[in-house]
Amino acid sequence: MTNSSRAACQALDADDPLAPLRTLFDLPSGVIYLDGNSLGARPHAALQCAQQVIQQEWGHDLIRSWNKAGWFDLPNRLGNKLATLIGAGENEVVITDSTSINLFKLLAGALQIQAGKADGVSRKVIVTERGNFPTDIYMAQGLTEWLDRGYRIHLADTPQELATAVNAETAVLMLTHVNYRSGHLHDMQAVTKAAQEQGALVLWDLAHSAGAVPVDLHAANADFAVGCTYKYLNGGPGAPAFAWIAPRHHAQFRQPLSGWWSHQAPFTMQPAFAPGDGIRRALCGTQPVVSLALVECGLDIFAQTDMQALRRKSLALTDLFIALVESRCAGLGLTLVTPRQHEQRGSHVSFAHAHGYAVMRELIARGVIGDYREPHVMRFGFTPLYTQFTDVWDAVSTLRRILADKDYEIDAQQEAVT
Ligand SMILES: Cc1ncc(COP(=O)(O)O)c(C=O)c1O
Numbered sequence: 538m539t540n541s542s543r544a545a546c547q548a549l550d551a552d553d554p555l556a557p558l559r560t561l562f563d564l565p566s567g568v569i570y571l572d573g574n575s576l577g578a579r580p581h582a583a584l585q586c587a588q589q590v591i592q593q594e595w596g597h598d599l600i601r602s603w604n605k606a607g608w609f610d611l612p613n614r615l616g617n618k619l620a621t622l623i624g625a626g627e628n629e630v631v632i633t634d635s636t637s638i639n640l641f642k643l644l645a646g647a648l649q650i651q652a653g654k655a656d657g658v659s660r661k662v663i664v665t666e667r668g669n670f671p672t673d674i675y676m677a678q679g680l681t682e683w684l685d686r687g688y689r690i691h692l693a694d695t696p697q698e699l700a701t702a703v704n705a706e707t708a709v710l711m712l713t714h715v716n717y718r719s720g721h722l723h724d725m726q727a728v729t730k731a732a733q734e735q736g737a738l739v740l741w742d743l744a745h746s747a748g749a750v751p752v753d754l755h756a757a758n759a760d761f762a763v764g765c766t767y768k769y770l771n772g773g774p775g776a777p778a779f780a781w782i783a784p785r786h787h788a789q790f791r792q793p794l795s796g797w798w799s800h801q802a803p804f805t806m807q808p809a810f811a812p813g814d815g816i817r818r819a820l821c822g823t824q825p826v827v828s829l830a831l832v833e834c835g836l837d838i839f840a841q842t843d844m845q846a847l848r849r850k851s852l853a854l855t856d857l858f859i860a861l862v863e864s865r866c867a868g869l870g871l872t873l874v875t876p877r878q879h880e881q882r883g884s885h886v887s888f889a890h891a892h893g894y895a896v897m898r899e900l901i902a903r904g905v906i907g908d909y910r911e912p913h914v915m916r917f918g919f920t921p922l923y924t925q926f927t928d929v930w931d932a933v934s935t936l937r938r939i940l941a942d943k944d945y946e947i948d949a950q951q952e953a954v955t
Pocket of ligand 1: 635636637638670672673713717742744745765778
């Protein structure tokens with residue numbers, strides 16, 4: 538990478554075909570926002586959308602909006618928009634609940650499908666990585682303990698161990714496609730194929746993939762997927778998550794949170810539960826409509842580009858960041874955590890530093906917003922929809938100044954959210 542001047546970065550911005558998309562976001566001046574991997578920026582349209590939903594649909598139309606404004610169908614309608622970003626088909630995705638809750642539902646459904654097979658009694662293990670996002674592990678632990686039927690979890694520590702951990706005892710391989718801490722990207726197709734050859738079902742967490750890297754669930758022949766909308770999809774803080782089930786499992790799929798929204802005909806008010814058609818059976822109860830409606834504003838922006846173009850820019854941004862940090866901050870105590878190989882990298886870059894938390898706090902104080910994950914890891918998210926090449930240059934300049942001057946408060950007390 539030879540873009541070793543700010544002018545070179547300005548030239549890259551001037552040539553960037555995605556640059557106009559930045560104007561669709563409300564980005565505060567004086568801030569370089571490198572945390573879209575945690576909370577995406579606000580699309581301008583979200584404000585008008587919130588006003589429409591709150592003032593007109595709720596305020597004026599009241600209960601009529603369930604039909605008139607299509608509130609009831611929102612999980613499916615928005616799920617169809619999201620489907621195009623993850624290689625899913627029509628009526629295969631719902632936007633609903635949180636990622637944690639969707640993990641619980643889909644994991645439970647997957648265990649039940651396995652239990653119904655001829656070799657089901659011997660498939661009692663959920664395999665995942667120790668370095669997976671904690672909620673994924675916690676939800677699996679909660680489910681297996683609650684089931685109390687001999688299910689257990691195997692936490693793999695290395696890629697080699699992961700490759701051999703899936704065997705005739707495995708019910709489900711549950712993985713996060715792009716690791717939240719390191720930014721490591723799994724080869725979804727190869728991993729899925731290898732696990733399915735052992736008879737396992739494969740559930741992918743796409744929290745750091747949807748809208749960040751190209752995903753093709755059908756091409757990978759995946760079984761289940763969940764993910765967030767509040768990160769790269771720019772749905773808003775705490776926006777509902779999504780759930781996908783391969784159509785071949787729809788008919789058998791059952792889940793324990795069988796609320797009335799997953800019923801075949803909720804307004805027949807039957808005392809007996811009958812699961813709804815297709816992906817609707819992954820729903821539970823009434824959705825947070827205001828928050829759900831805003832997800833559309835983020836999704837609509839993706840219709841103006843495609844994941845290949847976003848991936849090209851994402852890799853150019855992360856390549857540039859790695860190269861500039863390693864050249865301009867050499868000898869200042871940073872170690873790259875994220876893989877260098879493109880095919881193993883998501884859209885954020887992590888560097889470890891002995892005083893990572895203190896350095897990140899100082900960066901944020903100076904207007905460069907990333908975040909921190911234990912132990913020692915500073916994360917920098919690159920969102921091709923709105924991150925500029927000059928942002929990368931300026932962020933590295935600030936980082937170099939802080940590190941060179943040792944201008945950070947080592948004893949800084951950690952805030953609740955890091
Ligand atoms: C991989 C992964 N899964 C799940 C979550 C969060 O799940 P929830 O929205 O239920 O809190 C995150 C949050 O950062 C994540 O990185």
